[in-house]
Amino acid sequence: MTIPENSKTNSSPIPSVFAVSNIKNHVSVVLGMDTDKYRLWVALFTNYAKANWVLDHIIDPKGKAKKPISEEDKELWETIDATVLQWIYATLSDDLLQTVVEENSTAMECWNRIRDIFQDNQHSRAITLEQ
Known part of the structure; x- marks a missing residue:
């Protein structure tokens, strides 16, 4: 993660991620199973x-997670x-949260579980809609 120069205070990087008090003010959609x-x-x-x-905590553009x-x-x-x-969890409905939450999970692992739930169902949803 590269932190922009204007986010540094006293030569210590302070990521803006820590300044977010309520993610729902910025991501107003609650994602649910239905x-x-x-x-x-x-x-x-x-x-x-x-x-x-x-972004590198949820999407790895080069296929190789940064360590x-x-x-x-x-x-x-x-x-x-x-x-x-925590941001991800706060924007999920209770039913979806119960489906994806796992102990000792990373944000990317959770993100991928959510993606798999919705993208794996896209084909079957398309067939249902066609019928």
Whole structure:
């Protein structure tokens, strides 16, 4: 994760992710199992993650997840990842949350579980709609 220069205070990086008090102010869609809001939710969530420099916690554009090198970097990465995971959980309905929550999960693992639920069902949903 690269933190922009204007986010640094006293030469210590302070990611803007920690300034978010309520993710629902920015991602107003609650994603549920019975909704077709997945694409909208993804668009809002990824845009917000990108604006806060944490997109790499949910989407790995190069197919290779970044691994922190130092212990300090690892601790910061895990804290940011836990924050992004909380954002995901806060924007899910209770039924979907119960389906995707797993102990010791990363934000990317949760993101991928949600993607699999909705994208695996797209083909069967399309057939149902056609009938």
